[in-house]
Amino acid sequence: MKKMSRLFLTAAVLLLAACASQKPTVKTEASYYSEAHDALKAGNYSVATAGYEALESQYPVGNYTEQAQLELVYGRYMQGDYASAIAAIDRYMRLHPESANLDYVFYMRGLSNFAIDQDAILKRLPINMAHRDMGQAKVAFDDFRQLITRFPNSQYNADAHQRLIYLRNQFAEAELHVARYYEMRGAFVAAINRARWIVENYPESQAVPKALSILVNNYNALNMKDLAAQAQDLLKTIEPSKKAG
Numbered sequence: 001m002k003k004m005s006r007l008f009l010t011a012a013v014l015l016l017a018a019c020a021s022q023k024p025t026v027k028t029e030a031s032y033y034s035e036a037h038d039a040l041k042a043g044n045y046s047v048a049t050a051g052y053e054a055l056e057s058q059y060p061v062g063n064y065t066e067q068a069q070l071e072l073v074y075g076r077y078m079q080g081d082y083a084s085a086i087a088a089i090d091r092y093m094r095l096h097p098e099s100a101n102l103d104y105v106f107y108m109r110g111l112s113n114f115a116i117d118q119d120a121i122l123k124r125l126p127i128n129m130a131h132r133d134m135g136q137a138k139v140a141f142d143d144f145r146q147l148i149t150r151f152p153n154s155q156y157n158a159d160a161h162q163r164l165i166y167l168r169n170q171f172a173e174a175e176l177h178v179a180r181y182y183e184m185r186g187a188f189v190a191a192i193n194r195a196r197w198i199v200e201n202y203p204e205s206q207a208v209p210k211a212l213s214i215l216v217n218n219y220n221a222l223n224m225k226d227l228a229a230q231a232q233d234l235l236k237t238i239e240p241s242k243k244a245g
Contacts, residue, residue, distance in 0.1 A: 029055065033064040040075055049075040070101060073108050082116040103147060103154035110143030110160060114167075134174050141167045165204075172198050172205035179214050188218040199234075209238055 027035075036051025052072040056065055069092050076085035089109045092099070099105070116136050144160040144167075151157070179194035191214055198211035212235040219228035 027058075029059045029062045029064050032058065033068055036068065037071065040071055043078075045075045045079045049079065066096060066099075069095070070105075073105070077108060077112055077115075080115075082112040085112045086116070103151035103156060106143055106147040106150070107154070107156040107160060110140050110147060110163065113137075113140035113143055114163060134171060137167055137170060141171075168202055169205050169207065172202035172207035172211075175202075176207045176210055176214075179211065183214060183218060188221045191218045192222075209235060212238065 032051060032055035036048045036055060039045075039051060040048035049072055052068040052075065055062075055068045059065055069088065073085055073088045073092065076082075076088055086109060089105055089112070092105055093102070096102075113136055141164060144164050147154060147160050148157050148164075154160075175194050175198050179191045179198070182188075182191035182194060195211040195214040195218070198205065198207050199215070202208065212231050215231035216228050216235065219225070219231060
């Protein structure tokens with residue numbers, strides 16, 4: 001029995017000695033980056049983002065750290081984790097305020113804010129997205145506007161410009177929705193104010209003809225015939241161009 005106990009004790013000591021002699025393997029910074037980057041290219045975004053985070057944990061200041069932080073943004077965005085993408089973008093901007101990639105970062109921030117409230121379930125329902133809260137869309141609009149203003153030669157400006165047009169139409173449609181609500185409630189002055197806001201602030205939006213129609217109807221309801229006539233004349237000049245376009 002004592003002999004058996006000594007054998008177990010010896011085996012345990014040898015096992016502990018073997019474990020102690022095996023030092024944990026630490027990958028090089030280049031290996032961390034290469035593996036994460038390969039996963040990103042292959043579309044394995046969860047593996048990629050985990051790899052970039054591991055790289056920065058092991059090498060907080062290194063040759064690949066900034067690039068890893070940048071690619072982490074894209075990985076988070078492609079995962080559909082827009083809030084985390086925005087957090088990663090804001091952190092990157094704080095750490096690298098003079099980066100040559102800031103135009104890309106602003107673009108990705110705009111895309112993330114643009115997408116964050118485009119819920120997949122709601123998009124399948126018969127809901128006009130302009131009738132929802134537009135707060136996040138306005139943040140996206142500001143991101144794209146800053147991109148175009150600060151980096152006029154950026155390769156991302158063409159797409160950002162198209163998104164600005166889309167967002168302006170959405171904002172105008174949201175105002176139109178409110179104007180119609182006021183009109184149905186008989187709040188003619190409030191309806192007029194909303195419709196005028198559309199005409200004055202979103203003159204190139206698709207909502208302008210409908211806003212002018214609201215002006216005509218509500219000015220007439222208030223017996224303000226001259227203003228109703230002016231709105232009608234302006235509507236006549238716009239409608240042919242809208243049809244031609």
